[in-house]
Amino acid sequence: MTEPVAQQLSRRERQIMDAIYTLGRATVAEVRERLPEPPSYSAVRALLRILEEKGHLRHESEDNRYVFIPTVPAESARETALRHVLRTFFAGSAAGAMAALLELEDLELSDEEYDRLAAAIEQARREGR
């Protein structure tokens, strides 16, 4: 019951999981704020309960209120999301995706980030990946 079932989420469920992943952890009110055209408090509450039942979230009590936390660690979720985008839009090519990222208008990377990236690429190359 606590294992996150690999099933597709509904629209709202997706929105809520996204909100929580961007925040890391969140209370009902915080999630609600992030939703487009915020539904009622209890609507959100209900969805959170469902997500918890499905095993995507767990909660802790904090200051007498619940804080919801993803059961799937952010890194895994990230990877899954990236792979999905790769598959659907880049024919699975990570290189293609990276190229697209570099093309973003508002990239704004710092010099340091450029250096780190260049280094990461060289490292990946050496490791033959």
Next chain:
Amino acid sequence: MTEPVAQQLSRRERQIMDAIYTLGRATVAEVRERLPEPPSYSAVRALLRILEEKGHLRHESEDNRYVFIPTVPAESARETALRHVLRTFFAGSAAGAMAALLELEDLELSDEEYDRLAAAIEQARREGR
């Protein structure tokens, strides 16, 4: 009516749009094949009609059957998808996302791709982005 309304898609709608984007263009049957636990032909047909009404797709007749084509060009859709992932999982940082891409187990880039990427990075740096 022909403008894609920026509203969130339902689960199935999303699946279908994804299928079409990976294929570029697709017939009903082709879309259907790609869906998990393929629903009936007419179920798919109905969803396609809805997506068309909402302005996400258009169709052409080809060999007496419809070929569905996204109204939003792949590049835009890609960018939107990437930005979404950036926002939700990487605090908006493209550098973070690229780093994560480079960490993928099964990266398998060719030497040429490494070169191209390195070059792209240098170019972006020069262009001050």
Next chain:
DNA sequence: CCAGCACTGCTAGAAAATTAGCACCCCGCT
């Protein structure tokens, strides 16, 4: 000519998602 096949359009109904409402609980304050 008409049977079979592969499509399409449309619609009603089932199923799932989403919502609000209401009862309860705990805590701080007067």
Next chain:
DNA sequence: AGCGGGGTGCTAATTTTCTAGCAGTGCTGG
């Protein structure tokens, strides 16, 4: 002790999504 505010659980009902069914169309081969 008795509010009031801000939480929570649960449930019923609405709304949306999703589906299958059926009728119509065009083409192809016997």
